[in-house]
Structures are given as structure tokens and as C-alpha cells.
Amino acid sequence: MKKNIITSAATIITxxxxxxxxxxxxxxxxxxxxxxxxKQIALTNAGLNANQVTFVKEGMEMDDGRTKYEVEFYAxxxxxxxxxxxxxxxxxxxxxxxxxxxxxxxxxxxxxxxxxxxxxxxxxxxxxAAPQAAAPAAPQAPAAxxxxxxxxxxxxxxxNHAGLTKNDIMFSNxxxxxxxxxxxxxxxxxxxxxxxxxxxxxxxxxxxxxxxxD
Numbered sequence: 001m002k003k004n005i006i007t008s009a010a011t012i013i014t015x016x017x018x019x020x021x022x023x024x025x026x027x028x029x030x031x032x033x034x035x036x037x038x039k040q041i042a043l044t045n046a047g048l049n050a051n052q053v054t055f056v057k058e059g060m061e062m063d064d065g066r067t068k069y070e071v072e073f074y075a076x077x078x079x080x081x082x083x084x085x086x087x088x089x090x091x092x093x094x095x096x097x098x099x100x101x102x103x104x105x106x107x108x109x110x111x112x113x114x115x116x117x118x119x120x121x122x123x124x125x126x127x128x129a130a131p132q133a134a135a136p137a138a139p140q141a142p143a144a145x146x147x148x149x150x151x152x153x154x155x156x157x158x159x160n161h162a163g164l165t166k167n168d169i170m171f172s173n174x175x176x177x178x179x180x181x182x183x184x185x186x187x188x189x190x191x192x193x194x195x196x197x198x199x200x201x202x203x204x205x206x207x208x209x210x211x212x213x214d
């Protein structure tokens with residue numbers, strides 16, 4: 001009788017331990033949204049659809065006790081990275097990078113045509129020398145013009161992209177830097193609990209990189 005009671009108690013304890021051990025696994029695997037829904041959330045945020053992109057990474061992981069989907073895809077030369085809450089579908093963070101092939105965009109070399117050899121002069125009876133016409137002045141090169149954007153313009157470009165105004169943000173910092181040989185404006189500002197970071201090309205105002213963190 002005593003042996004049966006001990007055996008029953010051991011069975012109950014073992015069952016309880018197995019149930020407790022299984023709870024994190026079930027919790028990790030469960031999610032209120034599916035992977036396909038997470039991918040669609042990322043595409044909608046980027047303003048793209050599935051036939052315009054190539055997915056290179058998609059999956060679920062646990063980060064600081066929070067279950068999330070990692071979604072990464074390319075559209076042209078732009079790379080998009082998203083972390084999406086697996087329970088609520090909220091975008092935790094995202095990043096966009098522009099991969100520029102500088103060799104491909106370099107101007108092609110202009111071929112130089114060799115000058116023809118002038119024929120030998122034929123001696124002639126000298127005549128009275130005619131007055132020489134003044135040599136035409138060399139044409140002046142036009143003043144260099146650039147599409148460079150200013151510090152204030154870079155901030156406005158970033159705000160327009162984020163859908164915000166100067167009145168919406170609490171702090172901003174804009175400074176010039178170089179990234180892979182490209183002169184850029186580094187723009188940082190805060191809105192609520194979110195921090196926005198942008199890299200904007202000085203030459204033309206193109207957004208090279210941006211990310212939003214909470």
C-alpha cells in the first residue's frame with residue numbers, strides 16, 4: 001500500500017514537471033499573427049507588394065522575453081529589415097539601406113581622337129604680310145553648380161519621410177559625415193518614445209539609410 005502511494009506521488013510530480021517544461025515551448029511557438037501576416041505588415045509599411053521584392057530572411061525568435069518575427073527583403077538596390085511583434089503585429093524596429101555600386105555609376109572615359117598630322121608647308125613667293133587676326137579668346141568654363149542640400153533641407157527631408165513636422169519632435173541633431181566615400185548628413189530626432197536616424201546624401205538629398213528604434 002505504501003509503495004503504491006509513493007509511486008502515485010512520483011507520477012503526479014513527473015507529470016507536473018513535464019507540463020511546466022512544455023509551457024515556454026508552447027508560448028514561443030504560439031502567436032496571434034502568422035509569418036505571412038508579418039511579411040504583409042512589412043510590405044505595407046514599405047509601400048511594396050510581394051511581386052516587387054525578394055525575401056532573404058524570415059522567421060521567429062525570442063528577444064528579451066518578447067517573441068518576434070524577423071523579415072528581410074530586397075527591392076532593387078534597397079534592403080529592408082523588420083522586427084515585428086508576433087503577438088500584436090506591431091513593428092518593433094525597421095531599417096532600410098541603399099546599396100550603391102559606385103563603379104557602375106562612374107562616368108565612362110571619353111575616348112581621345114588623335115590629331116591628324118599637318119601636311120608639309122609648300123614654299124611660295126613671299127607677299128606683303130597681311131595683318132594677323134587676333135586669336136579668339138578661350139571660352140570660359142561655366143561656374144560649377146551642385147544639387148547639394150543644406151543642413152535644414154536634410155532635416156526637412158527626413159521629417160517629410162517620417163510624416164512629421166518640427167513641432168512634433170523634441171530633439172534634433174544634424175551633422176555632416178562621410179560613409180564609404182559619400183558625403184552625408186546624419187540626422188537624428190526623437191518623437192515620443194521613438195528615435196529616428198537618417199543618412200542623407202549631401203549631393204542630391206537621397207535617403208541612403210534610416211532606422212527607427214523604440
